[in-house]
Amino acid sequence: MAMGGMGMRITTNAMIRRYSTNLNNALGDLDSKRNTVATNRNFNKIAEDPAAAMKSFKLRSNFQRTEVQKANTLDALAKLEEVTSNIQGCTSMGRNFIEKSLLSYSDPNSAFESRQAYKQEVDQLIESFLQQANGKYNENFIFGGASTKDLPFEKLESGEILYRGVPVNTPTYLTKDDVARILSEPAPDGFGLKDNVTGTTPELSTTLTNLMGASTTGDPNTISAKDLYDAINSATNQLTGNPAGATDTYATMLNENAIFKNAGLEVSGLEVKVMLSQMGLNDLPNPSGNPTFDSLVSNPTLSTAYASIMAGTDLATDDSKTISYSELKDKIEAYANSLTGNIETPKIDPDTGAYVMKPDGTCEMEPITPAQFQSDLHAKVDQNIADKDVTLTKDQVKEMLGNVGLLDTTTATTPSLTVVLDEMMLDPTGVLPYGKDQLSYDEVEDAIDRVVEKDILSESQGYQLKANKEIGYQLKYTTYFNEHSYRDIGFGMKEKEGQIVSTSAFDTAVNGLDVFGHGIDEDGLPNNIIALAQELSKTLAVDDISELDFEKHNKIIDKMRASYDDMVDNGLAAIGTKCAFLENTDDQLTEASQILNEQISDLDFCDPAEAITNLMWAQYAYNATLKVGNTLLSNSFIDFMS
Template sequence: MGFRITTNMMMNTYRYNLQGSTKKLSDARDMVLTQRNFNSYADDPAAATQEFRLRRDFYSTYSQLNNTKNVYSKYNTAWNNLQGIKTKLIDGTAIESVMRGTNDTTGEARRGLATTLRETSESLIYALNQKLGDQFIFAGNDGLNVPFEWKGEDLLYRGINVRAGSLVDKPETADPGLLDRVSDKANKQAAVPSTWTDDDEAWYNYLSGAQGAKAPEAGTRPDWVNDLMKEKGTTDGEKAWLSYYKDKDDYMKLKEMSGEELYIDLGMGVAEKSPNNPVNGSYFNGALCGIDFIDFGVDEDGDPKNLALLMREFADIFQAWDENMDPQGYNPDLAGPSAQGLTKEELEEKAWRLLDKFKDSREHCVEKWDELDAQAVFLVTNQERLETLLTDTNTQILDVFQVDLADAITSFSWQQYCYNAALKIGNQLLSQSLIDYMR
């Protein structure tokens, strides 16, 4: 008995084949429009995985390039700012005024030079308080708060007097034992008792004012030091020693702030030894600490190392010049705050003593400016490297997923031809049979 092929059977087969042609035509059209070899992970798992890794590298490099551009903008602004400070304020005004003021042949102009130096010191601080966008450039890793502030004749950096370490003399009264009590308590409460380290010893000797004790390394502050600074003191002796401890601790805070770091990934392979402890050399330090450029603290003579304060010290000396004296000379009664109480001879001696220190402070600032210039050059080189890497990575991505457009168009044309042919055959060959109508 023969098997009859009905029109419905032919229609079902035709519809199935037509749907296949439609799918192939749609895929070919998508390939031309997207110019991709695959549009899902299932199409080509190996290529899709490779593309994912390459795109991850691409976006990481893109982020590093943006970081580099942002940091360069900051460093370039800082470099131009420091160039203006060096050429116009220091070399153009301050050092000329200092040299003229220490020259006896121009003594009559000293009081005018005092005003110039005082205003120059203020201009220096204005320049170091400059902002880029919403961030203070020279504020270290605290760009939201103004770094420098004048408080009378005192200069503060983030709330700490830049003369810290010399503001409070060591008390003559016996040590009340606060230092021993706090440090012993911290040692006993430690997870492993008797863990007194070299850092603890260095801080103990430094805070106690032991003879020959040097300032500890930045970043080695034990927890018991923070506990000590919270003490209030109950007697005058304890309060005096706590003031002494705080002054020395403030100096260490300035030392720590001068070396602050702001970790930025610029494509050097950032890695960490432990949480928040990156490998040195794998990151870029984007912090610019203003106190590091103009220095802080005092020297063995009690003179400030800070460039702005040195200008103020000269101004206080030159202010004492009395044109009405016969002959003209220094009048101690006219001296500014930092020079009060000095004799005429001491004023003149101090002016000559500060001259060399001012030159050294100027050289320190210029050295920091040169370091900034070298870092800016690195940023330019790094930007070029990342741009090249970005281009190469993008080329690799295109090699993985991008289709040959000529082949894609040829395939699309063929699938369109097949689809049109299928439609034409269906119109010509398929029709309802009489038997189908009679069922």
């Protein structure tokens, strides 16, 4: 009986332990199903489903990255839309200005006050352009390239327009002459290199001193065009010699120099006609049938004299063209020498200003000898040039003298100018003719480094050369045109050799020089629309506007119109293509985000109906377990007591 009793107690304990385990399992399963229904999640801990949890982490990581890429795409798109808006603002203002403002300025002889009112509109246009060019998006300057915190465009008191410290009119290259000038100019602007040179007769420096000594401007660094012309043609300055291999004298070449022309030392055909009219020549109809009227006709007529003076030039048929001061005086002299008799003009009473009439009712004629005609017309040409108040700087005069071949005697430095210049302009590819005519902005630094690497210049001299202002501008251009601001928009952004692979990301940098222009054209006009408007403002600022100024004005207006058209046809079109690309990318990222979100939902979250069903089954199982336990516990206790 004892053994039987002992056996019953062991069996009861085993049943209780097994029951307790099953009950706890049922309770745990019920609690799990309750959490599933409450949280709507398939698992709340990694341990519950490690494989699903790891997959979920990966999906969530991809989802977050896609959301960041989508935000980057929308941000880039919003920036480009702001860029588009600002460019459209500039082109719209510019076109409206051309259409409306030109109505107030169509005549070079318009009043000064009228031109100043027009100039104010130009200045307002410049300020509006600057506001648009310095536009912001999210407190960042949109046209600053990769530098979005600093003001990109700036207007100095002088009127010069800068982009991040570099004048927008700066060419994106240095010619061989530019490099030679930088190397040869004395410090601090230049480098002071020289070659062995045998000076001309006369030497450049001596001639420059003599010419500038003739200035009557009161400023030793400027000279009027008239004073310079007279000094050049003075025998005391020894400019009547010929350069080697040339037939023209130094004086002749200087008189025809382009700097004179660009400075305004020219006279238009219309101005010559006015001078002839002031001397009494006219184009009255003849014969008119009225003896008195016919007697007022000059001999020769104004048109005949003008055509003879301008024979062989474009001015003979187009009086809007211009002729150099020197050539005009030569042609006047040639015409006077060709005359075989006096010129006759209607005589005017100096006291009354009326024609002097003879008893027969015809006008008395005033004879002018050819020599007097030449002298008087030369004087009027001189006065015309003097009235234009054209001045040149000492540097311009020095450039003119250098252009015609004047040289100073110099002794070569170590290294010489030619050695450094030839090495810098060398074509390292070895393609004939080995030397370059110019260095682009991205070649300048390599050229300097090559000279240093070959020990032609020391390292410190290389740094000194890079510190030159003009070279510094080219080095900044290298930075500005090669900088980027990449954003990850879902194309697997990656690096190679420390640089972002351009095809793996989107470049959001917008270079203001690319948008609004830089450098100058073949006419010397700025390509930048802000600087171009500033040039127009300067043209209108003069008291008396000349035919050349008016011609320049028209060229500027034509260039403005072409620039605005180009900004629309090419600039906005390119930005529109980028915007369309970003919009398509956003659509793709949105779709990818939705797919990832669905995959995460399928993995992490349960089906509510299924979860509730499972909870009911768990509750049923738990209740059944409790009922079984109640039966077991009751029987076992009675058996134990008995």
